[in-house]
Amino acid sequence: MRDEIIARAGFLLRDLHLPPVDAQLRLKDYFPDLELEERVRYVREARELAQGAAAELS
Numbered sequence: 001m002r003d004e005i006i007a008r009a010g011f012l013l014r015d016l017h018l019p020p021v022d023a024q025l026r027l028k029d030y031f032p033d034l035e036l037e038e039r040v041r042y043v044r045e046a047r048e049l050a051q052g053a054a055a056e057l058s
Contacts, residue, residue: 002042005031009046020047 008030012023023046024039034042 005034005042006046006049009043010050013043013046014050020044 005027009023009027012018012026013020016023018026020043023043024036027034027039027042031039
């Protein structure tokens, strides 16, 4: 489930171009049982993965 949450957070950040705060709120729509702290952590992980992937491409 962790990978699914991170993938959804990445989608919200990358494809929908949502700011992290909005992505955290939208994650609750997909995963209503997640607490705020968990949503913050997953969005942070998704951002770090995206930044790492971008750094590898350059």
